[in-house]
Amino acid sequence: MVTLLSPYLLASQGDRMAMAHxxxxxxxxxxxxxxxxxxxxxxxxxxxxxxxxxILRRWAADVLPSSAAQRxxxxxxxxxxxxxxxxxxxxxxxxxxxLLDEASLSRSGVWDAGAVAGLVRRCRTGQATGVRxxxxxxxxxxTQLWQREFLETPIESGASRHESxxxxxxx
Numbered sequence: 001m002v003t004l005l006s007p008y009l010l011a012s013q014g015d016r017m018a019m020a021h022x023x024x025x026x027x028x029x030x031x032x033x034x035x036x037x038x039x040x041x042x043x044x045x046x047x048x049x050x051x052x053x054x055i056l057r058r059w060a061a062d063v064l065p066s067s068a069a070q071r072x073x074x075x076x077x078x079x080x081x082x083x084x085x086x087x088x089x090x091x092x093x094x095x096x097x098x099l100l101d102e103a104s105l106s107r108s109g110v111w112d113a114g115a116v117a118g119l120v121r122r123c124r125t126g127q128a129t130g131v132r133x134x135x136x137x138x139x140x141x142x143t144q145l146w147q148r149e150f151l152e153t154p155i156e157s158g159a160s161r162h163e164s165x166x167x168x169x170x171x
Contacts, residue, residue: 017067066082078138081123092124099144108147117138 017034018025031155038046041055048054052073082095098104102119104112123137 016161078135080134081128081137084137084141085123098143099148104144104148108144110143110147111140146155 001004015117017023026140038055045055051057057069063069085092092100100116102113105111105116119128119137122133128134128137
């Protein structure tokens with residue numbers, strides 16, 4: 001079986017592009033022999049109840065420590081509050097302070113500046129109430145960053161932009 005997936009995803013369009021933009025790509029196993037082997041396995045070998053990756057875990061039992069081979073999946077989580085406010089310091093990096101200031105929040109028109117100020121105060125003093133408020137902070141920062149970078153930043157001369165249902169060249 002010949003595919004373009006392996007050289008395409010694992011070369012310039014995959015690994016290099018992901019690394020160039022600080023993104024961790026989760027590229028599937030693309031070796032055709034591995035795919036053919038997995039496709040030929042009986043269903044009972046692919047999933048045992050909710051125990052994922054059963055055959056991979058059985059193979060890894062001789063290669064990895066059992067604590068690693070048998071652990072549950074570890075989900076990727078966005079950065080948490082300490083990444084933005086330090087551990088106990090309470091002072092955010094300059095870009096975080098700019099994105100969360102009242103003028104910036106009001107300009108975006110998406111967030112209630114008073115509610116965000118309360119969240120920021122709790123985050124700054126280490127009193128944010130768990131994962132939910134941490135995720136809220138990341139959502140607010142992400143939205144504010146997108147707003148600043150893509151809606152407020154002037155388009156460079158010659159760059160294309162979308163206007164009234166058609167693409168035009170900026171002058």
